[in-house]
Amino acid sequence: MKKKIYGLLILLSIYLIAAAIGLGSFYLLNGKVDILVNILISDVIATIFVWATGLIFKTASVYDPYWSLQTLVIYLGLLFYYNNWTIFTIIPLIAIILYSIRLTTNFCIGFHDLSYVDWRYKMLAKKSGKLFQLVNLFGICMFPTLVVYSASIPLMVYANNAINHGYWDIVGSAIILGGTLLELITDIQMKKFIKIRASREEVINIGLWKYSRHPNYLGEILIWFGVAAILIISNLNYWYFIFGAIINLLMFIFISIPMEENHMKEYKPLMNEYISKTSTLLILPNRKSK
Numbered sequence: 001m002k003k004k005i006y007g008l009l010i011l012l013s014i015y016l017i018a019a020a021i022g023l024g025s026f027y028l029l030n031g032k033v034d035i036l037v038n039i040l041i042s043d044v045i046a047t048i049f050v051w052a053t054g055l056i057f058k059t060a061s062v063y064d065p066y067w068s069l070q071t072l073v074i075y076l077g078l079l080f081y082y083n084n085w086t087i088f089t090i091i092p093l094i095a096i097i098l099y100s101i102r103l104t105t106n107f108c109i110g111f112h113d114l115s116y117v118d119w120r121y122k123m124l125a126k127k128s129g130k131l132f133q134l135v136n137l138f139g140i141c142m143f144p145t146l147v148v149y150s151a152s153i154p155l156m157v158y159a160n161n162a163i164n165h166g167y168w169d170i171v172g173s174a175i176i177l178g179g180t181l182l183e184l185i186t187d188i189q190m191k192k193f194i195k196i197r198a199s200r201e202e203v204i205n206i207g208l209w210k211y212s213r214h215p216n217y218l219g220e221i222l223i224w225f226g227v228a229a230i231l232i233i234s235n236l237n238y239w240y241f242i243f244g245a246i247i248n249l250l251m252f253i254f255i256s257i258p259m260e261e262n263h264m265k266e267y268k269p270l271m272n273e274y275i276s277k278t279s280t281l282l283i284l285p286n287r288k289s290k
Contacts (some may be wrong), residue, residue, distance in 0.1 A: 003113035010114060011065060014053045018066075019073055022046035026077075039074060039156060043149055044142070051141040055133065057114050060121040063141045068103035070145065071152040071227075072096050078159035088165035092155060092230050095176040099223055102180055106187060120259065147251055151224040151244035154231035166234040175226030182208075182219035190216075201267055203274045212283045213261070213275065217252050221281070224248045252281075 025042040033041070047066065054062035075096060079089055110116075121140060128135040157163060189207035197204075208215040224245040231238055257280065265271045277287045 004111060007111065007114040007116075008108060010057070011062065014050060014062060015065065015069065018046040018049050021049050022073075023077065036153065036156060040149060043070065043074070043145060047141050047145045048137070051137050054136070054141075059114060059117050060136045060140045061116050061118050062114075063144075064118065065104055065107050066141075067144055067148060068100045068107070070148050071155065072100045074152060075155045075159060078156055082159055082161050084159055084161045086165065088169055089159060091170060091173045092158065092176070092227075095173040095180070095226075096155070099176060099180045102184055102187075119263065123259075123263070147244070147248055149244075151227060151248045153244055154228045154238070154241045157238065157241065158231045163231070164234050168233045169230050171233060172226045172228070172230030175229055176223050177226075179219040179222030179226060182222065183216050186216040186219065201269060203264075203268050203270045205274075208283055211279060211286065213278050213280055214252070214257055215281075215283060217256065218281045218283070221245075221249050221252060 022042040022045060025045050026038055029038045029041060032038075047063075050063050050066055054060050075093065079085060079093065121136070124135050124139065125132045158165075158169075186208055189209060190204065193204045193206050193209070204210075212218060225242070228242040228245045231241060261271065261275065268274075279287075
């Protein structure tokens with residue numbers, strides 16, 4: 001327990017310093033480049049710092065909480081920057097706070113100490129060998145940062161006083177909350193299954209997982225389409241900012257899901273049967289096994 005608390009305190013310190021570095025970069029570049037470009041540069045610099053601390057502690061998992069905190073820190077910072085505190089901007093803030101709390105809490109529960117390394121990173125380290133630190137920087141750290149940045153752009157634009165805000169924007173926040181609730185429910189169901197299963201080889205067959213192989217990913221995907229909806233519903237001219245949510249969707253479909261399922265096939269004998277009869281993302285009735 002002491003190692004866990006010590007490790008979390010170290011991670012908290014790293015993220016506070018990363019936020020300070022990002023903020024410092026933002027103010028140094030303020031007025032010199034477009035604000036979205038400024039945020040991107042500051043975000044990348046903060047990511048590089050987090051990656052570098054991972055080298056010191058010899059774990060790529062130092063980066064893991066960045067995914068859940070990045071959008072909250074940027075959006076909150078922009079609300080202060082524009083001094084734009086209205087019911088329209090505060091409701092999305094609450095939705096993003098709840099999303100960040102759930103995802104960060106989930107990480108903290110699974111975290112043991114600074115030696116913790118996600119299985120995906122172990123696999124990538126084995127495959128890339130001496131090139132792992134480049135894979136670490138650009139694949140594990142920078143790629144997710146850029147995906148979340150692109151998916152968060154609608155909120156960055158929405159924080160501006162000059163943007164039109166309307167009551168229909170609440171639909172976007174409702175989608176975020178719905179996605180977060182879906183993730184929370186699937187988290188609880190997965191933890192329940194882990195407690196009652198006879199062995200690690202079993203495939204989950206309870207709750208929403210019985211009708212979708214990745215209901216937790218479905219929740220994450222919904223969240224980012226909700227973020228896009230917050231801006232686009234009242235500002236249709238910004239329809240193209242949905243591209244970030246689409247990139248996030250494609251990342252899950254072509255990278256995260258195949259990687260996870262191929263990994264599970266290695267130790268779950270019934271995984272192929274589960275795949276054949278269960279929807280990938282949408283919660284649908286099971287298909288009949290051939």
